[in-house]
Amino acid sequence: MNILGIFSGLLLVSSALAGAAQQHNTAVEASAKDKVRTVIYGSPLLSAEQTAQMYPFKLLQAALKASGGNYQLKPANLDMVQGRVLKEIELGNVDVYWSMTSVEREKRLLPVRIPLDKGLNGWRLLLLAADQADIAEGVHSLKGLRRLSFLQGHDWPDTEILRFNQLKVLTAPHPQQLFDMLARHRASAFPRSVIEIEQEQQHNRQGFVVEPDLVIRYPSAVYFFLNKTELQLAADLERGLHILRKNGQFDLLFQQRYGAAIKKARLDQRRIIELKNPLLPPDTPLADRTLWYKVPQPAAAPVKVVKPDVMAAELSEPATTLPTQHE
Numbered sequence: 001m002n003i004l005g006i007f008s009g010l011l012l013v014s015s016a017l018a019g020a021a022q023q024h025n026t027a028v029e030a031s032a033k034d035k036v037r038t039v040i041y042g043s044p045l046l047s048a049e050q051t052a053q054m055y056p057f058k059l060l061q062a063a064l065k066a067s068g069g070n071y072q073l074k075p076a077n078l079d080m081v082q083g084r085v086l087k088e089i090e091l092g093n094v095d096v097y098w099s100m101t102s103v104e105r106e107k108r109l110l111p112v113r114i115p116l117d118k119g120l121n122g123w124r125l126l127l128l129a130a131d132q133a134d135i136a137e138g139v140h141s142l143k144g145l146r147r148l149s150f151l152q153g154h155d156w157p158d159t160e161i162l163r164f165n166q167l168k169v170l171t172a173p174h175p176q177q178l179f180d181m182l183a184r185h186r187a188s189a190f191p192r193s194v195i196e197i198e199q200e201q202q203h204n205r206q207g208f209v210v211e212p213d214l215v216i217r218y219p220s221a222v223y224f225f226l227n228k229t230e231l232q233l234a235a236d237l238e239r240g241l242h243i244l245r246k247n248g249q250f251d252l253l254f255q256q257r258y259g260a261a262i263k264k265a266r267l268d269q270r271r272i273i274e275l276k277n278p279l280l281p282p283d284t285p286l287a288d289r290t291l292w293y294k295v296p297q298p299a300a301a302p303v304k305v306v307k308p309d310v311m312a313a314e315l316s317e318p319a320t321t322l323p324t325q326h327e
Contacts, residue, residue, distance in 0.1 A: 008224040036070050040235065042085035043075035043098035055257035056116050062225065062249060063240030071236075081173055083155035089227050096233070100278035101221050110228045113285055114241045115221035117195060118254065118293035122220030122277070124158075124191035125265060126211035127182065127201065133209045135188050140274055145216070148188035152177045153215055157279050158191070159220055165275045179204055180294040193257045194265045218275040221284060224303060245290075267295045 041060060043053070064071040076085075076094050088094040090108050097183055100121055101111055139145060148165055152159040154171035162169045172178050172185050182190045183206040192200060194215070201208050226234050244250040285291055 067240035
């Protein structure tokens with residue numbers, strides 16, 4: 001065989017090997033794409049569909065589907081307080097959960113910076129014991145709020161926010177303990193978000209009422225949080241959420257879950273008392289107004305907002321009797 005023939009044969013063999021390698025790589029890529037990734041989400045013992053977590057769970061489910069990724073969701077099936085769930089994400093035992101953001105949390109975990117709640121977690125109404133329904137009567141400003149005492153979870157960012165604004169806060173690990181403390185007059189009020197207070201009032205049989213005139217507001221956001229190594233999952237989740245926002249499914253789920261509660265809260269008729277949030281990360285997308293809830297304001301009756309740093313304009317308020325017991 002001449003040299004030309006040998007060279008031609010080598011080229012044919014090389015070409016065949018390259019073709020086989022390419023086919024193998026394509027098959028591997030297709031196999032990887034078809035492989036189902038199980039995503040473990042933090043959950044209570046009850047399924048998310050049976051709890052107040054139904055809305056973020058449905059958003060998670062819809063966003064992963066819209067992303068085009070091959071994912072299946074699996075609950076952690078452990079009854080964990082919020083701080084424990086976030087720790088498990090940091091350790092890599094849980095993949096994703098939804099929670100209020102803070103500087104500290106964004107240092108430890110990877111946030112997907114699309115506020116699932118449109119910021120309404122920072123709009124707080126006051127849950128009161130029925131026999132103390134008038135305890136916040138006459139409160140018009142932050143100065144007036146400082147005459148009251150409030151309940152919050154011991155590991156909630158809201159606790160630090162209220163204390164930063166010089167409000168008195170008593171804490172407990174579990175929400176039910178906080179409701180029990182309110183029923184026993186251990187504090188004046190339990191601030192709850194607009195999107196959760198109605199359901200909690202209905203399901204709790206201890207006789208609570210919602211204060212009718214005030215809403216406390218501070219900038220905040222509830223995000224999906226992941227382990228910092230989960231870059232691909234975070235990117236897919238963010239892409240899926242943007243798709244849901246664009247096609248209207250995000251707003252549809254939001255309205256289905258919270259529309260009635262928002263309407264009943266009458267935010268356009270309440271006096272808004274603004275608080276500062278020292279925990280708000282600098283990368284919070286406040287400039288994108290499409291991400292945040294805005295109260296529709298009738299032209300004839302604009303909502304009154306009391307800023308936290310405008311003390312000169314504060315109204316005169318009568319003293320309010322504080323509870324005598326302390327946590």
